[in-house]
Amino acid sequence: MRQIFPVTGQELEVVPRAGVGGPLPQPIRQLAALYGNEAGTTTAAGRPWLRANMISSADGASALSGRSGGLGGPADRMVFTVLRSLADVILVGAGTVRAEHYGPVAPGGVWAGLRTGKPLTPPIAVVSNSLDLDECPRLLDSSPPTIMITTDSAPQDRVAALDGRARVIRAGHDQVDVGQAVTALADLGYRQIVAEGGPHLLGQLADAGLVDELCLTISPVLAGGTVGRVVASSDEKAAATPLRLAHVLADNGFLMTRYVRSAD
Numbered sequence: 732m733r734q735i736f737p738v739t740g741q742e743l744e745v746v747p748r749a750g751v752g753g754p755l756p757q758p759i760r761q762l763a764a765l766y767g768n769e770a771g772t773t774t775a776a777g778r779p780w781l782r783a784n785m786i787s788s789a790d791g792a793s794a795l796s797g798r799s800g801g802l803g804g805p806a807d808r809m810v811f812t813v814l815r816s817l818a819d820v821i822l823v824g825a826g827t828v829r830a831e832h833y834g835p836v837a838p839g840g841v842w843a844g845l846r847t848g849k850p851l852t853p854p855i856a857v858v859s860n861s862l863d864l865d866e867c868p869r870l871l872d873s874s875p876p877t878i879m880i881t882t883d884s885a886p887q888d889r890v891a892a893l894d895g896r897a898r899v900i901r902a903g904h905d906q907v908d909v910g911q912a913v914t915a916l917a918d919l920g921y922r923q924i925v926a927e928g929g930p931h932l933l934g935q936l937a938d939a940g941l942v943d944e945l946c947l948t949i950s951p952v953l954a955g956g957t958v959g960r961v962v963a964s965s966d967e968k969a970a971a972t973p974l975r976l977a978h979v980l981a982d983n984g985f986l987m988t989r990y991v992r993s994a995d
């Protein structure tokens with residue numbers, strides 16, 4: 732993998748799998764330095780830093796055959812594990828959790844050397860009204876517990892079934908208010924949020940002006956079809972967040988970009 736913007740000529744050997752313990756491989760140190768937060772652990776507004784990590788095909792599709800996994804590659808997975816390693820919490824929509832059969836973050840899925848001062852793994856926080864986790868039972872009874880961010884109108888039987896098996900937070904009446912959800916995560920002490928989608932959740936976060944950073948991998952594939960973009964927003968104007976290009980890495984036709992919210 733090569734850094735192609737800013738032009739430094741920096742080469743990073745691809746290390747696709749995370750490893751538990753031991754010294755951090757040099758390429759992982761390099762990558763963690765590249766993705767270190769410019770704004771520290773909070774934004775100027777005092778709320779947590781929210782970094783979205785997404786992948787699209789070259790023609791803008793957010794999934795292949797209903798999942799994002801088919802778009803990925805080794806370098807993208809290396810970035811994914813480093814971003815998870817740097818996170819306090821992973822925020823994700825229930826649609827993605829179901830489509831991608833999410834489980835808790837495994838210790839072998841992060842770099843322990845990047846988690847100094849943090850728990851071994853970050854929890855998954857799922858935004859859901861239905862609380863339907865039937866397709867991803869591994870999210871229950873996990874350590875740290877999965878956080879279910881839901882509403883006052885969530886089905887009571889589903890709420891009851893989560894008792895002692897996940898942490899339930901209410902952040903809205905009929906729909907989760909994503910601003911309230913981020914505040915609730917901040918109240919739990921989380922300062923670095925990595926949002927892994929999906930497009931509908933990301934659209935709401937963008938509309939609310941809560942996306943501080945977009946790490947977008949562009950996959951060398953023309954997907955065609957009618958799959959939507961990585962941000963699905965109902966209001967184009969509200970979603971327009973000016974971004975500054977922080978860096979671009981290239982590997983085997985994949986482009987790993989990092990954009991940070993511009994002050995302008």
Ligand SMILES: NC(=O)c1ccc[n+]([C@@H]2O[C@H](COP(=O)([O-])OP(=O)(O)OC[C@H]3O[C@@H](n4cnc5c(N)ncnc54)[C@H](OP(=O)(O)O)[C@@H]3O)[C@@H](O)[C@H]2O)c1
Pocket residue numbers: 784785786787792793794797798799800823824825826827828830831858859860861862863905906907908909927928929930931932933935961963
């Ligand atoms: N390219 C990428 O990087 C990437 C990343 C992630 C996902 N994906 C793909 O995107 C697709 C899934 O994304 P998606 O946009 O359809 O779904 P999503 O945003 O992941 O999840 C939508 C679901 O989240 C819950 N939700 C979202 N906002 C809510 C709110 N304000 N209040 C209450 N609940 C809320 C609802 O769950 P309930 O139905 O449980 O109430 C809703 O049905 C999959 O194909 C996945 O593979 C791609």
